Amino acid sequence: MNIAIIDDQEDIQYAVEKILKKEGHTCYGFYGNEADLIDAFEVFDIDLVIIDMMLEYSLTGLDISKKLKEHDFHIPAIMITAYTTPSNMIEASKSGITDIIKKPFSSQDIIETVNKYKENTKTTKLSFVQDNEEFIGSFETMKEAYKNIGIAANNSENIFVYGETGTGKELVSKLIHKNSNRADKPFIAVNCSTIPENMFEKLMFGRAENYFKNDSSKHMGYVQQCGDGTLFLDGVYNLTVQSQLKLSRFLESKSYYPLGSTKEVKFKGRIITTSTKTPKELLEDENFKNDLYYRMSTLEIGLPNLQKRKKDIKDLSEYFVKLHNKEFELNYKGIEKEALDLLENHHFYGNVRELKSTIYKAMISSSKNTVTLKSLQEIMSRENSKNVNDISIMCNKLLEIYEFKNIDKIFEDFEKEMIKILLHKYQNITKLSKALKMSRNTLKDKIKKYKIV
16 A cells, blocks of 8 residues: 655654555655645555644644545545544544554554555545533543544434443434534434333424314424434333334434324434444344334444443543532542542442442542542442342332231242343343343243243
8 A cells, every 4th residue: 555654753754664664565754744745645646644643833633634635535544643532532533534543552553553444445434522521531442432423423324322321322422413514403312211102203203283173283393303403312222113113214214294294394304312222132122123223323333331441430530520519619629549449449330420420429428628438438338228228128018018927929929020020121031041040941931830921
């Protein structure tokens, strides 16, 4: 490949060139400020660009990338930078940067990244505003997510964002919206679990005037409120099968009829759907329509849980202290090291949302102007005791209902109801039997015994 290396530091330019020449590539060095840079790209027939983020004369790699796009050079670009902040990474993705190599880099980093473009050169690549730094993530854990946010912001395809509760699915969706050409249009958020089947069409597509006798009013549906903006459908798997079919048809045709109207309306907005279930789990769910999944997931963005983002806990925690200081006019200085150690070793089942709540509770209960180990321990033990207390209340209530003479029936009835509820939520018997630590045949026998349909 013909590769342009744009860097104002000769030693870095030389090092990258040396690595790539050994791999059989032809390299051309530039400093970024050349007046004839565009002409040079045409002469040398450049296949790939490697740009440093910070250049001389107040130039940046983003400036060069934008300049190339303005001259219709749709060449894949790799950025080298030490500044892998969320804002930089998203902005890079939006401006056309297709990959980022973090300084300091190794020969292997350069070779592996460049090799991805051997069979796919000269193709049009993607082409972010982040005013909400609450979505914080390290380069290692969030690189793919930032890259996909940038790609999503530059097109109007349907986006599917998935991840556990509290991982930031709505934040990501708002980032996509804010960095797209729809930023000044509405962002309409809809909780799908609150939509009854018999109200789906009215709530989604609206109701025309004079639909009922003696009622000339009309109802604006979510799709109508959205207009040219972004329609955010949270927890789409909570919709009934019939509602899923209606949504699927809407996604396919990109048009709808308000209730009581014979006039077809074209939808010009974009759809972002979210789920706590992974694509694999949705496709295995008998109550979820595969057609809907394929239509809503042109581009997928998966978000890691906090267990996989241990390196981010310190930055997130310190950010939340600053955020709560600002929101509630507090003056906390930070977090004790021992307190941070506890946070980094704790399993947050509610992910970033739970961490944020924990930091706030620890701040208001601390006797110092820092988040202390003691205040955190009190919060965490209180949460644990609350869960235990809830179970205790439930058991006492069951004992009251059944009375002591029927105590043996409690366990049988409880097991029956629990299996019934679990089967309703998770239809895959094999996976459910593993979760319950029993064989598949044992679970099937219990289903038969309790006559659970």
